[in-house]
Amino acid sequence: MAKITYIEHDGREHAVEVKPGLSVMEGAIRNNVPGIDADCGGACACATCHVYVDPDWLDKTGERSVMEESMLDFAEAVQDNSRLSCQIRVTDQLDGLVVRLPESQH
Structure with missing residues (x-):
């Protein structure tokens, strides 16, 4: 299991254990982390x-794919470190990963 910390825009933290093979998004959904809706599943x-x-x-989460780059055009306040959490596969090497949620997703 990899421990991933999701930090809401207001600073509230949710540290959860996520099974390798799932996506960072699936880890959030399965643990009721607010701010990740995952409308497309x-x-x-x-x-x-x-x-x-x-x-x-x-470096450990990898590069954005062309499709991910395209979909980030629909996100608000995109930054250099923006990713779609559905595109980050959890591995043992991501134990300790920290992601922050944008204010627009609260």
């Missing part, structure tokens, strides 16, 4: 699972 067809990856973790 993880199909990379919306931007309601937008997160900001903590800079220390950018």
Whole structure:
């Protein structure tokens, strides 16, 4: 299991254990983390699972795909560290990952 910390825009933290193989989005949904709606169910067809990856973790979460880049056009306040959490697969190497939720998703 990988411990992932989701931080809401107001600073509230939700540290949860997520099984490898799931996405960061699925970890949030299964643990009732507010701010990740995942309207498309993880199909990379919306931007309601937008997160900001903590800079220390950018290299470990991988690059954005072309489709993910396209969908981020629909997200608000996109930054260099923006990702769709449905596109980040949890591995043991992501134990300790920190993601922040944008204010627009509260």
